[in-house]
Amino acid sequence: MKAIWNEKVIAQSDETIVIENNQYFPPNSVNMEFLVKSKTETTCPWKGQASYYNIIVGNEINTNAAWVYKNPKPMAKNINNHIAFWKGVKIIK
Secondary structure (H helix, E strand, C coil): CEEEECCEEEEECCCCEEECCEEEECHHHECHHHEEEEEEEEEECCCEEEEEEEEEECCEEEEEEEEEECCCCHHHHHHECCEEECCCCEEEC
């Protein structure tokens, strides 16, 4: 699987985890040079607290387009530190 935004591969892995139709990429498969931590956080009742990243490619910013659970609840422990994408990020095989 690949996560692509603005023609750049943001993440690539054959070992993603699918939860609620989102592909969660292992941390070592994400090109962190394109991600900048944002101040946004949300809480999922069963996964826990998510922290967000802005994706920056060139002069373009995709605000809060990636998220991660750094300390998920027990039912979601398999996505610990995995990163998922939305807001126009294309996920392709």
